[in-house]
Every structure is written in C-alpha cells, then in structure tokens.
Amino acid sequence: MMQPIISFQQYSFKYKNQSEPTLKDITLDIYPGEKIWIAGPSGSGKSTLAHCINGLIPFTYGGDIRGRLSIAGRNPAELSIFELSRTVGTILQDQDSQFVGLSVAEDVAFVMENKAMPREQMKRETSASLERVGMLDYIDHSPYELSGGQKQSVSLAGVLSTDAEVLLFDEPLANLDPAGGRKAMQLIDDIHRQGGKTVIIIEHRVEDVLQQPIDRIVLMKDGGIEAVGTPDEILASGLLRGCGLRPPLYVDALRYAGVSLDGVQGLSRPQPLGIPGLGERLDGWSEQAAAGAPSQPAEPLLDVRGLTFGYEPGQPVLKDVSLLVGAGEIVALLGNNGAGKSTLSQLITGILKPQSGSMRYAGQDMASWSIRRRGEAIGYVMQNPNRMITQHMIADEVGLGLKVRGVPAAEIKERVAGVLQTCGLYPFRNWPVSALSYGQKKRLSIAAILVLAPKLMILDEPTAGQDYRHYQEFMDFIEQLAGQGIAFLLITHDMYLALEYARRAVVLSGGEVLAADTVASVLSRPEVTEPAHLKETSLSLFAKANDLASPERFVQAFINAEKKGKKGHE
C-alpha cells in the first residue's frame, strides 16, 4: 500500500479570533500522483484546508489545532513555511498579488532569488520552467501586458521551478474568463500528466473544473467532509446542490427531462451518454419546454447608437457600438477582457466622452448631461462592494448620495428606509457596515445607488467571487428589482449568469458588437463565442454530442425549465 503524501487524521482547526472551529474532524488521505478537487461553497472550510496544507496555518494564521496532519511524512508545524513550500507549491487565487515580479522572468525567478542562486543558473532554470507552461515567448513582458490566465501560468512556472511534489491551486478559475478557464484546466492537466505531480484544486465552479479528468472529488460543507468520490459518483448522487454548488447544466437538463441518472457513466463532461432513446426523449422534451410566448419588446430606455471612442486618434477602442436596453429589461453585455466593456460603461456614465455617436435615455439626448445628472438616471455598481462603501453605518452609506444632493434630512430618512426594505437590509439599518457579510455588502452597494431612483443600473461582474448559493440569492434579488421596472445592464464574462437571468445578450469583441440577440441563440454560435473568449455552453455541446435536433432549442428549454423551477420554489 502506497503511503499518502498528505494525511489528515481527525483534524480540527479553530482560528484564534473565532469561537467555532472552521475545520471539524477532517480525515482525508491524498496519495502521490492523485488529482483531487476540493469542492464546496464559501464558508465550507475549503480555503482553510488549503492553508493547512501550504503552511499559512499555523505560520501566518494562528489557532487551535486538534488531531494530526502529516505532509510527506512530517508534521508541518515542525517545519517552516518555506521548507514546506519545497513539498507543496501554491498558486493563489489573486493573480496580481501572486505576481510580485516586475517582469515574467523575475517573477518565475523569485524563489531562486530568495535562495540566492547564482544568476546564470537562475536564467537557465527560469527559461526551462517557462517552457513547460508555454510562456517562454513572454519572458520579458511586464505583468500589465498579460491576461489573468497568463499571469497564472507564470505563477505556475514559478512553482514548478521549486520541484514541489504537490501543486495546490486555490480557486484557479476565480478571475478568468471562460476561455481562460478552459486553458488553465488544460495546463494543470498537462503538468499533472507529464510531471506525475499530486494536484489539489480548490474550486466551487463545477462545470469548468470537470473539463479535464479528476480522480476524486472531496465535497466539503460546514467545515466537514460531506462526500468523497469519483466525478460520476458525485454527479449522480445529486449532492452538489445541497452543498451550494452548481451541477453541470446538462445534468440539470437531464433531470428536468425526467431522465434517471442512477449508474450513468460519463456525466462529468458533455459527451454522448449511450442511453438508448435519449435523443428522441430530449428532443421531445425540448420541443415542449422551449415553447412559450415570445416576450413583448420592451419600450426602449437606453438607446446607444454608433458610439465610437478612442484614447488616441486612429486607434478606436470602441467602433460604431449600438445597444438597446428596454425598461425593466435585463441585458447582458458579454465579452473578454479588453473588448471594451468598461469603456462602454464609462461612456454611458459620462466619465468618457465619445468621439461620435448618440445616446438617448427615455427618448432624451444625453449628450449635454453632466456625470452627476446621468448618475441619477443610470446607476453604476462596481464589482467589489468594498470599493464603493465609504461610510461606517449602513443608513449613512445609503443616504450619502442624497445628502450630497442637498435633500432634506426627513426625506432622506424616508427614502433610505424604503430602499433598505426593498433590499432586505432594513432589519440591519442600525448596524455598522463591517458587520455585514459580503453578499449583504453587495446589496448595500446596490441600495446606495437605488436610493437615487435610477431607471437603469449597470452592474459590473455582479456575481464574481460568490459561490452558487450567494450568486443565486443576489441575482434573484436583481430579477425582483427588474420586475419593479428597473432595467439592468450586466457586464460580465459569466455565461451562466447571462443564460439564466438576461433576456438578451450583446457580445462585444475588439470594440465591436459581434451579436445582439437572445442569450440562447448567441451562446450556441461558436463564431460569436470564440472571438469573445466565451465558450459554447455545455448544454449546446451536450446537445450536439447527443445528436439533438436543435441545440438552441435545447438551451431555451433548459432556461424555461429553470425559470419554472424557480417560480415553483417561491
């Protein structure tokens, strides 16, 4: 019997400042050469488990440890964080924090520099490491010239240079677009195969991780291990949802269509399943479920026509962009980093001025509107609520926008109370901001804009950094606001978000609109998804693999079934 390289035995951990343990009675053996995925929602303890493996616990974060942990046969508490890093190499979630060097080469060489390795040897090993992750061509680039995925590859090269036996990836997909995520998983798999490394991936995005083979899934919930098994076992068990994770969309579609999944093999990827009669059955279901009255086009609220903008003449960042958002409509603005999404939102909010084109809001020309006036009609909400919240108390934060506009105190109080009620924050109105959870802060950042009574809100990556449950809670809240007549423009590269919540999608790539159509149609077209670094949805891939009559209809059927399911819950 092989010795496990990492072994937790009845292991518990409690952070210094907390009253409850974050990890409870963990028993888990990981063997050399395995590829393990530790899955779970935020707060499940998966990041804490990662800290225990790479030594941040106990060396940076102190606390009470019960039980035993051994890594490569030794107790990490008796080593130093650096000694441990020779066995466990960590690739952190935040690529910008991990990338401390001023150039690619320097960042890869960081560990060698710290070991005071002679320069000649360092140069050789750096090149060799970069070669392994396919980044040698970028050796002199600065981090600002790289995408998130490329920065991550560089971090991986840095870790590979240490010859650590275990590679630990902490939410490797968190900041990547779908195409970047696919490449990252591919690279991790290549390294795993070629180097015989033990790979541990901490993630909550199910479909994206499963693009490549996984040996075992460790499912975590509330600080304990809920289940351990192969992907097929876990997917068929239906446990994912209970753990706040999103099963692959096609697995849900199969459930909606009433297909039994017991003992079905090959669920981990969208591929032919070999269930007799599956095609006809799903086609029948699609035809029935996809039907529905075509929605009435909403009255145009924001009408952007022929917008062109560039920082330097002759180099437009946006070319002839047109976009329509109807009253109370949720529209997704999809596209890769650098496609011009944030430039477009800055043009709409008035931070930037277009070189040509027009913008009308409820029929009025906005050209002469000040940033402030636009802010009252069109709210802009940043991705990270912590970057918008400036006040100590919740009610002050919400009232701030009114206060600077000279609204009388009594009216402020009334409007703040109303908005807090809408956002479900009224019970906490006397709390300091710091007592709120991330999801609540997210709502607070919406409330602070909502109080100005805009008819349209631009949400920048509204669901980034949230697990499925929080994501769903938040977006259901947004949908509810849309029901009250507020329109939303979601700037995102999250396709599920668009698929489930937006009525239409506008795809931007290279500063131009590639497509503007229903989400199901846009995301079933590879000629649109590829240049925009999106992926064809797993639903559409699954439909094609199983020879369904119309992938688009299958996608639409799924969307309708989801909506119906949601209504059923309410």
Place this chain on the structure above:
Amino acid sequence: MKKSIFQLNTRTVVTIGIGAALYGATSFIGIPVGPDTSLRPAIALLAIFGALFGPVVGFIAGLIGHVLNDLLTSGTVWWGWALGSGITAAFMGLIYLSKGFDPQNGTYKGKHIGLFIVYGVVGIILSLLFSGWFDITFMGEPSDKLLVQVTAASISNIVVFLVLGVPAVIGFARRNAKVSNLSVNE
C-alpha cells in the same frame, strides 16, 4: 499585538512597498486651491500608514513613495521634500507607540486623537521647515521666498491632515472595533 517597529519581516517589507505605491498612486490627484498648492490626499495616506504601522514604516514608505513619484512624473527628485514626506510620516507614526492605541483592533481613546493631531501638526511644520532649509542650503534658494512656500504648504497639508487623515484613522478604528450585541430590528 503590535510588533517591534524595527523588525523587518516580510509583512513590513510589503507594507512599505504598498504604502509607497499608494502614495505614488494618489499623488496625481488633488484639489487646486491656489498657485502651486493643492490639497492632495497623499499626505493623509502618510498619516494613516504612520498610525497603523509606526514611524519607521511611515518614514521609509513616505520617502520611497515621494522619490518614485518624482522620478516618474517630474524628472527630478526633490530630495528635500521627499525626506520631508518621510519625516512627516515618521512624526505621525509616533502615535503608534502610544499604549492602548491599536486601530487595527479598533481600540483608541480620545487622548490618542489629541496626541495624533499634535504629532501630525508638529511633524508637518518641522518637516516642511526641514525641506525649506534643505532648499536654502543646497539649492541656494532665497529664504524669504521659501518662508512663503513653507507656510502655504504647511497650511494646506495641515488642512488635509485634519480633514482627511484624522477622520480616516478614526473611521478605520471604528470599523475594526469588535461589534457585539447587534440586534435585528424588524
């Protein structure tokens, strides 16, 4: 628990680096209030970094931040004023040495705020006098003219310190104070 101010561990190195970067990143912005004088938030950040991490971190971060910003945006290092930024931050950081002052854990008393203001104002005036002296001695600038400059800069820096720096530190401490007994009011 507060660490010794001279211990140069990884966290201290990063804090100095990020503090200096923050100083550089916020230097480009300011509200102009007169010729050659504007209210810049950068001085408030020095106050905050001093208060949170002590005089040594404050001094080095202020100095590095100022020098790098000069290099990237003005083509010359104004050594007198760069050292002045460091000295200002070091003075403001003296509050870090007071017993019972720990904004990271939300603990401070009224007297700390008074002391912080005294340290800050004294630090600003002394450091600008130093910068002025430096320019008179090494650049050969006329002392009368520098007196005018130092006075104007002192006033604008003190205003920024009082309006931005002090409230930010208090706000930060309040934010980090342990909250208990929160009740939900339906």
Place this chain on the structure above:
Amino acid sequence: MNRTGSLYVTGNSLFHRLDGAVKLVLFMAWTVMTYMFLDLRVFVLMLVVGIALLVTAGIPFKKMAFLFWLMIIFTVLNGIFILLITPTFGTRLTGTDTPLIQLGYNTINAETLFYVLTLSAKYLTLLPITILCIFTTQPSAFAGSLNRIGVPYKIAYAVSIALRYIPDLTEEFRSTLNSMQARGMGITKEDGSIAQRLRNLAAVVVPVLQSALHRIDSVTNAMELRGFGTQKKRTWYSGKEMEGLDWTLAVLGVLLLAVGIWLKVQVLKGFWYPF
C-alpha cells in the same frame, strides 16, 4: 507614463548597457555636484555634457518632452516668484545693487536677475541625468542596483513592490473615483464647494485604503510561500555582472566629484557674478 508605469525605452546606448548601480553612483555624484555650486559656468558645462549624453542615448525627444516642459514651467514660475518676493536678493550675494526694473513696492536689480538665471540653470542641470537614468533603466534592475550600492535587500525589494503596484493602485483609485463621481460625490468643480469636495475625497480614501490593506495581506502570503527573507543574502535575476566599462565609469564619476569638491573649496567658492 505608459500602462506599465515605467518610462523605460529600449536601446543600446552607453547608458543602456551600463550597470544600474553605476548609474545610481553617477546620478548621486551629479546631484551632489549640482547642489554644491551656484555658478553658471559649472551648470552650463554640465548641461552641455548632459544634453550630449541624452542625444547619444537615442531616447525619442517626444517621450521626454513633457519632463522638459514641466521643468521649464517650474523654473519660470519659480523665477517670477523669486523676483516678486525678493527682488533684491542678489545684493545679499554680491554686495552690489544695480536697479533694473521698477516694481511698485521695490526694484528688481540686475544681480537678482542673474541669480534667478543661475538658479534656473541649476534646476535644469538636474534634469538630463535623471532622464537618462529613468529612460534607460528597466524598473526591475532598479531594486538590484540599490542593493548593490549597499541598501539592505529588504528595503530594496520594498522599492520593487512599490513600482510593481503603483499602476494597479492608480487604476483602482481612478475607478473608485469614477464610481463616486457617478454617485455625485466626485472631486471636480461640478461636485460643489471645496469643503464638499474635500469631504468626498476623504470618503474615497476609505475604500482605497481598505483595498491596499487587503493587498498587503495577500502579497505577504504570496511572498512568504515563496521563501522571501529566509536568507541573509539575495540574488537578482535582472542586471548583470560589473564589467570593465562599469568600473571605469564608476571610478570616473567619483573622481569628477572629488575634483568638484576641490573646486568648490578652493576656487569657485560662492555665487559667480561676472559684472
């Protein structure tokens, strides 16, 4: 400044090839030299040498023009300021008084005018060497060079971190400002009185600081996990070994400085006024 936050321009001039530490030595020698004198002849000589070096470095003038303009605007304003506040300052240096331009309250004399000219030349003299250093040195070579001339490596690395994160934090600060502005809490004239704008600015500082502190945590973790600070010594990927040319120029720089000190002490003691 470009997106990467550095002003580096690729090239293969003498200055490009020179070791960063040598450039720092030359930079310091030049700065001390300039600080010592108040003599137009010295500055003219240094300016000629400096500009000649700049020309050979092949940095496109367009890229450095803004620094020249900044400095010229600064020296002109500074000069006017001096002439208005202390119109007869030159007399203190020369002991003579040659009235020239009538101001209502006082008279600008020729001595002060010449003094202002000298002072402006002094400021301008500082410019070429700084431009040479920042345009021909890759930012990544900077920290290693500091370390080589004796700055402890941990402090040198703090400089590297600052350079690394200035662009990121600038971007963050800018986007936070933008979102505040859309809420009506910007810092432009449109947003109200100076007091109100100052309050708005104070509000922006909070999230920016919060995010910087968060960044400190994650960068610290990343560096700890990769063994920063575990050894007494550290090597640097960027940079090169010192060669003959480097030594020659470093020694030359120090020698010239020594000559300068001798000149200052023995010959050009004070303010040079030819008339």
